[in-house]
Amino acid sequence: MAKNTLSSRFRKLDIDEFDENKFVDDHDEAVDNQGPDGTEIENLIRIGDTMTAFHLALRNPPLNTKNPAVKERALAIVLRVLTSFKSSDIEPAVKSLDRSGVDLLMKYIYRGFEKPSDNSSAILLQWHEKAFAVGGLGSIVRVLTARKTV
């Protein structure tokens, strides 16, 4: 038999890493946002002020950081806020956002779709419907093409 069937270790080599023309995205080391503040948002949800909690949760998105723990934490906080909304409050909340806010919300919604939990899908779909009405297909395209994700 041929020699190369003895060891398949070569298959684990990522040859794209050795390509000298490989495109490396230039990371402008902008402000490393740490994500929203969990405790404050928890308090706001408890007293029922979901709108303020919503706006707070969408501030300081951890777009630039390479630390997955920070991103997971921020995602968990945002999903907590989104699931605590009543259906009738979703539309005014989306209307209160500007264009970049709607894009950011869409990014979080799609991240939330990735790991569905008990009730999250239903409420996320409602959020998606209202955000789509404002942002249109462009906001979804921007979720797909963004290289800095939440």
Add this chain to the structure above:
Amino acid sequence: MSLHQFLLEPITCHAWNRDRTQIAISPNNHEVHIYQKSGNQWVKSHELKEHNGHITGIDWAPKSDRIVTCGADRNAYVWSLKDGVWKPTLVILRINRAATFVKWSPLENKFAVGSGARLISVCYFESDNDWWVSKHIKKPIRSTVLSLDWHPNNVLLAAGSCDFKCRVFSAYIKEVEEKPGPTPWGSKMPFGAVLAEFGGAGGGGWVHSVSFSSSGNRLAWVSHDSTVTVVDGTKGSTPSQLKTEFLPLLSVLFISENSVVAAGHDCCPMLFRCDDGGSLTFVSKLDLPKASITRNISAMERFRNMDKRATTEDRNTALETLHQNSITQVSIYEGDQSDCRKFCTTGIDGAMTIWDFKLSSHCDLKKVECN
């Protein structure tokens, strides 16, 4: 608006001659077909067969009446009409990937070719050796160049590429032209110098198309993240970006100093306005579909539909827009870039449509009339 369906194949690219009596198109294959207008019909008059790969770009120089084509076979040919036959001249581009785009310079003494080899080939005619020579612009392009546009001063070249950036280069060739005067984009312009670079920064998508305004002071580009961006060179270098709610746009064109037309995967041209402060706003879609006549379907029709199509509704699968598939190129049909009266679109559905503007009297926004 008038639509002409050439064939069912997509029209990869098109170019008009000076008086718009002839159009050169490529029906998604290795050939260029030239159609001559006769009355209301378009009659095929020439077939240009020389390329070995798909044609990716065609440009027709209006004054010197030469056609330049580039293709996936890594070649470009300059065609001249001799005795009623188009004769090709090979241009050695020295690229090792497909060419993607070609454009004559305003004075038609050079042309630029974008390629997948991550470089731009600027070609000029060397009369001593009687052939076309190419010079390369390589740095700092990091991916395929998708689109090019010349500045009216014949020296500056804007390039949009897949590395998410739009750049302004100098393509000054000392053998064929004088040193250019200073422009808002810069004053020192040796060949290959980058005078401006925009985009990237985490967001952004591939830059599909770029366009200089007629004065050369403004530059617009559309990218795959469904945005349109305009930057004014005279007002500093902060671009004004508009995030649209449409599908990505594929082609953009300045039709006056303040207005931009763009079209793409939504199969519909859109008008944007750029005011003097430099901010960009969406004006309207230019394809106004006629109000769909919702007629009452008779019982007989319902049963017939149920029999034939297993549905009782009157379902129409055609799109509401004129074009039935994405628009890939927008070009000026009548007028020029400072004042365009009609423009033309071609797309993947194989159709070519000419759109008519009618000037609105009380503001400088242009409205489209469908007639």
